[in-house]
Amino acid sequence: MNKTLLCILGPTAVGKTATAITLAKQLNTEIISADSRQFFKEISIGTAKPSKQELAEVKHHFIGHLSIHDNYNAGDFERDALTILNELFKTHNTVIAVGGSGLYVKALIDGLDDMPKADEDLRSELNELYKTEGILALQNKLLIINENIYQQTELQNPQRVMRAIEVALAMQKGFVPNKKKNPREFNVIKVVINLDREVLYQRINTRVDLMMQEGLLNEAQTMQPYKDNYALQTVGYTELFNHLNGDYTLPKAVELIKQHTRNYAKRQITWFKKEAPQYWFNPTQTNEIIALLINKKPIT
C-alpha cells in the first residue's frame, strides 16, 4: 500500500488553497477539494473558490461541479470522491485533499456507515411540523417510532431529531443499518493549517471586504430567488439576503458576515483539534509538510 492521501485541513481564510497548490506542484499531483460550498458553480465570490489562474496551475476536482439546485451530501461526496481518487491513484502515488468541511473529509477518509438516504419530502414535512408545533412535536414523533434511537439523539437539535426520525422510519420499513467500516486502500496523512487566532480573524475581515469589492452583493442578488436552497444557507449570502430584505443596512450585513465567518472558523478549529491533533502548521510550512510526508509513518 504505497498510495497516500495528504489531507490539508484548516479553518476558512487561513490560506489552504495556496498551500495546497504549492504542495501539489512539488508533488506533481492533483487536488480533491472537500469544501461543501465550493461545489456549487453559481456561487464563487462568497465561497472563496480558487481563482481561474490557480485552477489552471493545478488540476482541482469538485470545484463548481454542482448546481445550487442539486441536492448533495457527505455520502454523495464519499462515493464521488472515492471514484476520482482511485482513478488518480492509478497514475499518482500521492493525492492531495484540501477542505474545511470536516464531515466531508471524514467521509472520504473513514467512510460513512451504510445508513438511509436523505428523504427530501419527509424533511419538508418535518420542517413544517417543527415550524408549527416546535421541537417537542419532533421529539414525541421520534419517541413513538423508536425509543432506542430517541435516547441516543441530541434532542435539542431539530436537524438531528429530524434525521433520527428519517432513520427510524426507514428502519421501520425494513432498512438495516450497517455500521461496518469500509477499509481504505490508501494511507492517510492529515495536517492542519492554522494561524494565531488574532491573525486569522484579521485575514477573515480583510477577505470579506475584498469579496464585497469583487461584487458579492451582486452575486447574492442573483441568488436571492433560491435563498432557501441548502446551498445558500451559507455565510456571506444569508446576511446579504436579509439586508436585501430590509432587515438591516449593508454595513451591518458586512459586519455580520465577518462575525459569522469568525464563528465558523472557530467551529472548524474545534473539529480539527479532535480530527488531527498531531500535525499543525502555518500556511508557509510546505517544506515541513513534505518532510513529514517522506519521513513519518502515515497516520490515520
Next chain:
RNA sequence: GGUGCGGUAGCUCAGUCGGUAGAGCAAAAGACUGAAAAUCUUUGUGUCGGGGGUUCGAUUCCCUCCCACACCA
C-alpha cells in the same frame, strides 16, 4: 434656554411596588455519520451615568449635575 424621554453586561435592551440584577446577540469552550459555511450545548461578565438627600438599607424614591436623543423656542 424650555419641555419630554432615556443613561443597567462588549452591543441592544428588560427589571427591581427599596433588600446590590437578567434576556438576546457578541466572546470563550465544546458536540456533531447524508442540511455540516448547517444545527446544537455549556460558561462568565456589571463601581445599574456622577454627587448629595431620605432610609436600617438606594440601581430603584427625592434633589442636583453631566451626557444622549426628540420636540418647542
